[in-house]
Amino acid sequence: MNEKTTLDLENLRELIDGVDKQLLNLLRKRLDLVAQVGTVKHAAGVPIYAPQREASMLAKRRKEASEMDISPQLIEDILRRLMRESYLNEKDVGFKQVKTDLGHIVIVGGEGQLGGLFSQMLTLSGYQVKSLDKDDWHRADELFDGAGMVIVTVPIKITCDLIRDKLNNLPEQCILADLTSIKSEPLNAMLAAHKGPVVGLHPMFGPDIGSLAKQVVVVCDGRGAESYQWLLEQITIWGARIVNENAEKHDKAMQLVQAMRHFSSFVYGVNLCKEEADIESLLQFSSPIYRLELAMVGRLFAQDPELYADIIFAQEGSQVAISDYLDNYRDALTLLQTGNREAFVAQFKDVAKWFGDFAPQFQHESRAMLQSVNDMKTN
């Protein structure tokens, strides 16, 4: 680079620094304004996540951007990122308390990660929350006395026994809820152990999310739905979306997505380990799509094995799903070993047809995901 080039670049970079300074000021201003919206919404008990308002605001901005020859997707992506930040900050204001005459809430397993998250959200919404963990059973009667709701969130393998043995004598008007990732058995156990209102919840997210905005909570009705409507409303105020589903259907879907997903990732990790793959060099080669895959597999192994054993071993149906997958895998491998390329292509086309419009939709979506993975690269 010659002197002139260096000088030109330096001047331009100074100007960019100035723009970025203004950008930071604007961000600060926007975050403050959205925080004020949060305060107003909080006082009125309006949910923080308003999909329609969000969509119409984004449509307006996209149009304005186009008129300025700015890519509409750019402003949408930036505003979505900003909204995430604002959702995170909502916590600072707290949330409206929907049910003010509930009595206190007991979280059985409140010191676990998910229990801790619900405890935090409920406390931020003005409820009195007490935690009951494995060393607290000697004072269970005292904790349950006057409780308006008991939420169970303990490892799957002990959930049903615990409900049967320890939660069969709750105050009758008390709501009994659980957060287990399977629903049929815990729901039946709760209905058998408790005469009052019962509801099964499955928060479809890990405890490491910063905000519940846009996350899904599956609800399986048990008994006395009118008594716990406030809870669903409360969860909506936290920003999550409620999906009502039948417990059996939910469990079947979970076998297909959750158990199989985790199992496949587990085997993938085992496989890499046995092949003594060199992660460093795999990363060197990795296109965004492989990096994403490696990250998803590696992610699993940073977490608690017991948690995954719980999920994978919980349902007998999962074995069937996993075993079906193995059969399909074996059949496909036979195509490969016999060089039956034509059959591979034919089957590929059948599946593509079955995916229908979802295939191009997923391609479009995944492109955006992969671009954002590429943005994160640092070398």
Next chain:
Amino acid sequence: MNEKTTLDLENLRELIDGVDKQLLNLLRKRLDLVAQVGTVKHAAGVPIYAPQREASMLAKRRKEASEMDISPQLIEDILRRLMRESYLNEKDVGFKQVKTDLGHIVIVGGEGQLGGLFSQMLTLSGYQVKSLDKDDWHRADELFDGAGMVIVTVPIKITCDLIRDKLNNLPEQCILADLTSIKSEPLNAMLAAHKGPVVGLHPMFGPDIGSLAKQVVVVCDGRGAESYQWLLEQITIWGARIVNENAEKHDKAMQLVQAMRHFSSFVYGVNLCKEEADIESLLQFSSPIYRLELAMVGRLFAQDPELYADIIFAQEGSQVAISDYLDNYRDALTLLQTGNREAFVAQFKDVAKWFGDFAPQFQHESRAMLQSVNDMKTN
């Protein structure tokens, strides 16, 4: 919502609209400034992607953000997204031509997607590019006459035969390169067919990327490396990173990541199809992690089956890798069927140990990825 709340929200939203208007103006200004940087760099032939400069700029902004009580990650994410936009726009200026006395370039398979992308990038860099597709062989002699470089990018299954049969009489000083996703066999075929400079390239990205910034191109040296250094420099100017690797090592790694990845996604799709899974309802349930997975699987089936058949059927070694995975899968299923939870947990821990520091690193990375998937949700 009462009248006061509605009014308060309306007022705040008007203020936010004003801030967003200023934001758009700033974005316009910043894009223009960076475009000017592009023009200066273009004239000087400096690569558009400068990792160190980028890192130090981001570090500065993060610090400034912190001082204003803005999350450093927020400004980093926004700037990274903006940089992506600027990389996309770089194309409008074109790129510096590193080698000005090359003669023309022939792309065999230039009408394919990847051929088209390279043709575009080379043309934007001032090279004269001619395309040779399957109907053009009658005028091959004319096209090859005086060519400074021939790039082969045809389906894997015909690559080696084509090199042997059709590219054995190129001008001696002409560079022969290929873009095949396997490297050993094409490289050997090129070395046998051509006496001049030979180089194998594997662009680690799909043709649907908008910019080469931060993408990886694997380079396997063939012969006469000094003659094609300009090409590697040219690719670097486009923003990509060159990774030098031995062809056999590259192919081995590709069996592990590429062939197996695509094969597993294929089987996953077959499995969903056979189970007659209801995609709509799976999406209803889907946490960001499952949505990501579904998108990655669905993505495959929106694309050309022949392309994937090519990749999967290309290397015999892939069969071994895929078959090893099947064995590991079967062994893990046995653990599940015999209820051997302890062995599962023990193996999980072994793999976690093997992943070492990569596991938490991947967890951290995947969290950012999943958050950005969640940002994209619209309901």
